[in-house]
Amino acid sequence: MKAQISLLFCLLLMGFAYGFGNNPNPYKTKKQRNVIFILTDDHRYDYMGFTGKVPWLETPNMDKLANEGAYLPNTFVTTSLCSPSRASILTGRFSHSHTIVDNQAPDPGNLTYFPQYLQKAGYQTGFFGKWHMGDHGDDPQPGFTHWESFPGQGVYYNPTLNINGNRVAYKDSTYITDLLTEHALDWLDKRDKKKPFFMYLSHKAVHAGFQPARRHKGKYKGKRIDLPSTYDQTKTGEYRNLKWPQWVADQRTSWHGVDYMYHENRDLHEMVVDYCETLLGVDESVGSVMKYLKEEGLEESTLVIYMGDNGFSWGEHGLIDKRHFYEESVKVPLLVKCPELFEGGKKPLQMVQNIDIAPTILAEAGVKQPENMPGVSFIPILTGDEKTKAREEVFYEYYWEYDFPMxxxxxxxxxxxxxxxxxxxxxxxxxxxxxxxDPEEMYNLIADPDKQEIAKSMSEAIYTWLEETNGMNIPLKRTVKYRFGDYKHKNEY
Incomplete structure (x- = not known):
């Protein structure tokens, strides 16, 4: 009888250890890997040295990360806009699901960010940089044991950071990319070495208006890019023969058009130079992070992910900036490295989306993926797991904005x-x-008689996707706007 009681007691102890009863860590299911996620702003997928898109652009640290790890060239966002994309990364959900559909839409208050699951699983979590999700300020957010951020878009020089609730102003031409990198590495150095860590380094760069670090200013002065083949079509009227939408042609002289970029009369090549010089600071940041991991003996085991929050057009279809569903706007860079998981030099062509970031990180942290996350881990793509079915399609959504009605x-x-x-x-x-x-998306086949079944089936698939993910209702948000110059009386128009 005593032997039976002892056996039962042992079984109960094992049960508590493996997840039932009063388990202090019910989220842990396997080895908890350290993870670093680096997010940059408006970095399009092919503006890196190793792609050859811009022959004079040098990004040695990104090149090394791609060579020693992996570059996934077919990575897409669900919405090509800062706040919705960032919310999709943090929640693992589509824009119509988390409802942060533009840069002003507030957090509805019922969202759970994936770092919150990491915290419950025993991770120490640090956030450094641009939050800019909805119309939120710089206050610390759930899921992070350490917090450093700034309100909105922030500034490139002399920023003020909210560090765990205390605001600290920096002067003497302090550059935001360098400051965030320095603080992130300092946090890593002072972390509890007995606990796994997740670090989220979220750069302001390379968002407009582009301002490189002083050491990089002028490096590419006078350089020019090859203009895309679709650059002049809306100007000459050829878009009518190509069957492009009228709204694309109309945008040419708007805020997001090449003939009136950001309502300035700047030269596109000069603006591209500013963009590329600003990117150099981000590349150095990547190099600093990887150098730290190597020096601390963490390079082999740490999962490092580098990604952009949306792409950026430089003249394609006569457009700049993002928001549209053309390739250069919706595709983003995705560089991944973890020698313990896969060999370097990989360039898989399978499609990945930003809703896959949370499932990927949770899987490598040994945390069960919540049912409301429709994405999947992309690690099996890198490890060559043939049992994993490749994604057959990606879906996209963008909701008309009051501030950018074009x-x-x-x-x-x-x-x-x-x-x-x-x-x-x-x-x-x-x-x-x-x-x-037609990889440059020059010839619209929407009226082609031979393509009607394809168009119909894809249209129906979009509606099916929206129906199955509760997206048939456009999530309107209360965003009060005022008459130009009339902020005193706050008259909505």
Missing amino acids: TPTVFGMRTDNYKYIKYHGIWDRNELYDLKN
Whole structure:
């Protein structure tokens, strides 16, 4: 009898240890890997030295990360806009699900960010940089044991950081990219070495208006890029033969058009130079992080992920900036390294989305993925797991903004072969592109008789996706706007 009681007692102890009863750490399911996630702003997928897109652009540290790790060239965001994309990264959900649909829409108050799960699993978590998710300020957010941020877009020089609730102002030409990197590495150095860590380094760069570090200013002065083949079509009227939407042509002389960029008469090549020089500080930041990991003996075991929050157009279709569903706007860089998991030099072509970041990190932390996250870990793509089914399509959504009414509401779907773009609330044509034969998206096939079944099936797939993910209702937000110059009486117009 005593032997039976002893056996039962042992089984109960094992049960508590493996997840039932009063388990102090019910989220842990396997080895907890250290993770560093570096996010940059408006960095398009091919503006890195190793891609060859811009022959004179040098990014040695990103090149090394890609060479020793992996570069996933077919990585997409669900919404090509700062706040919605960042919310999708943090929640693992689509914009219509988390409802932060633009840069002003507030957090609804019922969201859970994936670092919160890491915290419960025993991780020490640090956030450094640009939060800018909805209309939120710089206050510390759930899921982070250490917090350093600034309100909104922030500034490139002499920033003020909210450090765990205390605001600290920096002067003497302090550069934000350098400051965030320095503080992030200092936090890593002072961390509890007995606990796993997750570090989220979120750069302001390379958001407009671009300001490089003083040491990089002028490095690329006078350099020029090859203008895209679709640069002049909206200017010459050729877009009508190519069957592009009218709204694209109309944008040419708008805030997001090449003939009136940000309502300035600047030269596009000069602006690209500023962008690339600003990117150099980010590249050095990547190098500093990787150097620290190597010196501390953490390089082999730490999962490092570098990503952009959305892409950026430099003249394609006569446009700049983002928001639209063309490739250069929706594709982002994704560089990944972890020698313990996979060998370097990989360039898998499978499609990945920003909603896959949270599931990937949770899986490597040994944390069970919540049911409301539709994404999947992309690690099996890198390890060559043939049992994992490749993503067959990505979906896209963008909701019309009061502040930038030039771009309509967009719903889209992309496969390896085709892209379908559907517009809402505007009298204009939709778009269908054959990506294999027309990677620059020059010839809209929406009216092609041979492509009607493809267009119909993709349109129906978009509606099915929205129905299955509770996205059939556009999530409107209360965003009060005032008449120009009339802030005293706050009259909405």
